[in-house]
Amino acid sequence: MKHIENLSLPNGLTLHVWDVSRQIAADTVKVELVIKMDVAFDISYFEEEDHYLKTRRVFGPVANYEYRKERTFVHNSETETVLRNLLDDFKKDALPYLGKEEFPRKFSQSKYREILQNWYKYKDRLGNT
Template sequence: MAYEWLPPTRDYQPLWPGKLVEVRNLPNGLTLEIWDYSRKLAGDRWLIGMLAQIEVKVGAEHFSAPEMFERFLQETGGVIYYRYRKERHFVDEKERNQVFETIKDHFLKAALEYLSHPSFRDRLIQSEIPLFERKVRWEEEIRRKDEEAERLEELWKDRPI
């Protein structure tokens, strides 16, 4: 899997630094952060990277069971993220600021109304929580199948074929 740059947190440090370039308080009460994680690739060539993210806190009422919410808290700290990332490779150093600003401006022009919609938070939760719960159920099923395979292997290991 390819490396995806994420902003630094108390528990995570990215492979290369990024810079928070803009914070917008949206009319729906959410906060949009825009990060520049551009870096030099070789010579005068750059990777231009922009990450837009919105953090959304999630409560127990959005989950099918209290156990799912507890697991969600353990794995995510109780938040989900909307994230949009755009990259351009091998950009000339002289064009790097202009390319980043163009990427940012096009994103804001295309997505700001959508991200500012009053129901954006609820729609994000309605799409992300079922994905999380499906992932948890799938992991549990895989764990059960592995345990059953190990049990059968132990049961049949000394029997002749």
């Protein structure tokens, strides 16, 4: 795992970009890009205090946004080019959305919806609520 760069977004969040590529044969590589970002929950992101408290109880004070993109069977000589293309595509397609002021709120609300839709996964952390 090799750290490539950090990207500071207009909304104050920071993306951490990693190259987790690995050799799969003598002349081929699985090129994989991983991008992570911590999003802290804030009570103002939720409609009700109970939603905020449940979300924190399940995920803690911070949730992790993660994006992964890979290409398999890339020739050794093309590894850097493919990795750069994956990162450029991410920057072009995802950065405008991730950098929006409302992204942390929408992401936090999506974590609460995840709890509601998949309550059985989190019942041990939710208790009797």
